[in-house]
Amino acid sequence: MRTTIVIGAGLSGLMGALALAEAGLRPLLLAKGQGATHWTAGTIDVWGADERSPREALQTIITSRPGHPYALIGVHAVEEAITRFRALTEAARYPYVGGLERNVLLPTAAGALRPAALLPVTMAAGDVRLGGEMLIAGFRELRDFYPPFIAANLAAQGIAARGVYLTMPPAFRRREYTTVTFARMFDDPAFRSEIGRQLRAQRGNATRIGLPAVLGLRDPLEVVAHMQNESGAQVFEIPTLPPSVPGIRLFTLFQQAIERAGGRLQIGSEVIRGEGQDRRLTTIWSEAAARQQEHRVERVLLATGGIAGGGIRTDHAGIVRETALDLPVRAPANRADWFAPRFLDPHGHAIYTAGVATDAHLRPLGAADEVIYDNVAVAGAALGGADTVRERSRSGVSLATGWAAGRILAGLVS
Template sequence: MKFDNIIIGGGVAGLTCAIRCAQAGLKTAVIAAGQSALHFSSGSIDVLSRLPTGAVTHYPFNEFETLANQSPDHPYSKLGVDVTHQAIDWYQQTMKNIGIELHHQPDDCNHLRITPMGTFKATWLSQSTVHPFPMFEPAKALHKIALVTIDGFRDFQPQLAADNLRLLPQFANVEITTAAVALPNVELMQRNPCEYRSIDISRVLADDNKLQRFASAMKNAIGETDLVVLPAVFGNGTGIKVIKKLEQLTGYQLCEIPTMPPSLLGIRLEDAMKSYYKSLGGLILAGDEVTHGEFENNQLQRIFTRHHGDMPLMANNYLLASGSFFSRGLHAERHHIEEAIFGLDIAPLISTNHQHWYQSQFFSEQPHQFLAMGVETNQHLQPSLNGNTITNLYCAGAILAHYNPIFEGSGSGVAISTGYHAALSMIALRDNYASSAIFPSLAEGNI
């Protein structure tokens, strides 16, 4: 089977590249072995909230020059501010066109989203059902907040979140209440509510009748309030419509909060991207896994997958977006790490002693170094194998070295912008190829 492009990985980096290529009419295939990090994510798009030195930044796009000085190999430094901004704007508009509104602040400042622990995390884009707490005055216009869960649901504990929120000086004058609202007909479900995950609850609340009864129970339990914070239990497909309906039924302003995995806010993004990509004619080989590839003349010629055995898949260009250790794109041994499929060159490690790769405290103020490890690439995001650049292979997202998505708060921003940049390179190559076939002298720059 021959394609224009093959993309390895079905996370936000791979799907961004796939959609942009399919929009440009390239015959594209995505191979996705398993779930992406979106199933664990908040569904908000972080661009940059901390520089590599640890300095906090509120205006991500104003900091690219400083970032480039501190970290010239950072993926953002390779792309530059204009392409990165263009990529994030394109993503926002594309998601809007397919029914998912993502908002940023009009002054280009990060905003805060509330976490299930009742703390705040800076981000750039949030879904319209996530309340954007202003960076410098998070409690602005709020006098009373209700943190509400589903009775028996174990993946969000409002009391814990409320206790942490009350510790914040900005919330000293805000009344914070908690409530647990029962799901209708729970006695008929033959399971204890504490066995339910967000996805099970979303199926119950998709039923209009049950949603109405849930709305009445909410109003009785909560009373008057400015904002109701609820766990994200409203489905990935129709979830936004269900929340809007619940807002109408209750008169409350609602705010979704991500839960323990599966995170419906992240899955909502992934499902929407996959559906749109397929509607553009793109192919997804879900559940298949690329095992190895063959290289000739510094080009990747063909790849092999677990399901297709000896039948290779071929393309003009390839993207490797197989994620970090979490998604098994990278593999760690005791003293070194490897890129799992092709054995591509890895960026130099800070130390071969693995004890220097992480902090002893999981929630540390210092970065876990292993998160910045990954594949070395040139300015065009092309990797090398044994020192030779592979000219028809690009890398995007968490497989890349030289950035720390969690410490910097840059995970989805880097994934989207590098996936987008790789797509632009692939589209330009197709266009150059087409023009060189029709107007050879034009393509060579002779006229």
């Protein structure tokens, strides 16, 4: 019987489960469905709200915003999480590069420049500061990548770029294409050779070629190397709208590492409630295919996400709830204060800061700051106190708090 439970399969739950598995606690990860990995770009964004380096920003936040998730765990925990994460990705032959010293600016599928602290090496040649003309190449068959639009917006920002469409080799024509079908095609060397030849013909003066982030699911490094050889230029990936191939790779490598370390993942099981006494959570119930399952628990890592992930839910009466354990939530008191009039308001919408408040051990707190459960730690977007999408810190917060929560529950942090 597994008594260490992680709830949620996003980056924070995966990172927490890894920490718990490596501590020998054989965690069981329960999740309603796939987590945010599948919806997002696959980079680790520690801080990108302004031009400061992530390290500089972290140091200020820790003193100026005590309720911020980064402040709860401290810079050291962020560093530790990044170190472990980099080692994990290197071992899986899908290394991430970068760090806290500076953000890399990467082209997006809209031709904007997006800051990221860590990125898969398959995206590294997209760093705009490297210089060199870009060729942006894609396929008309892929609905979420438009080279002419991307190139025009890059050019408007002074970055030499050209956009072209490639021709789908007849042997690979299908009825419908998604990012995932493309990734599987790139796993096939025959497809790559054909595309590589087209890229070489189209390359012109470009020294690097940006492609949609669909360069294989099995061995993306091999795919990039092959494309570089064929095309004679550096090749890099640009993240697309979901489903995210880099996110799926990340999920897969975590899953393998967690299972190797003795953990288990059970996707499709939604945790619907918990019960406990004397500040200890003792039992939780999960539901799958209309059958409830009872789990006696020693420790629980809650990583169910925020509003997007479904960990925090609102209703028409203006009530805001935490959905798995019904923990107290801090949220704007009045529904009238939830939203700013502009969708793109730089300060964001207040409702997205709603979440569970915790102490420095990530234990959930009640309205009077009393600890609700000693054996529960909260991580990721379920934590309140920050709009991490506006800060461009969402994946950084998830990675670091997930790691910290796992270490705390394993008793490895005093």
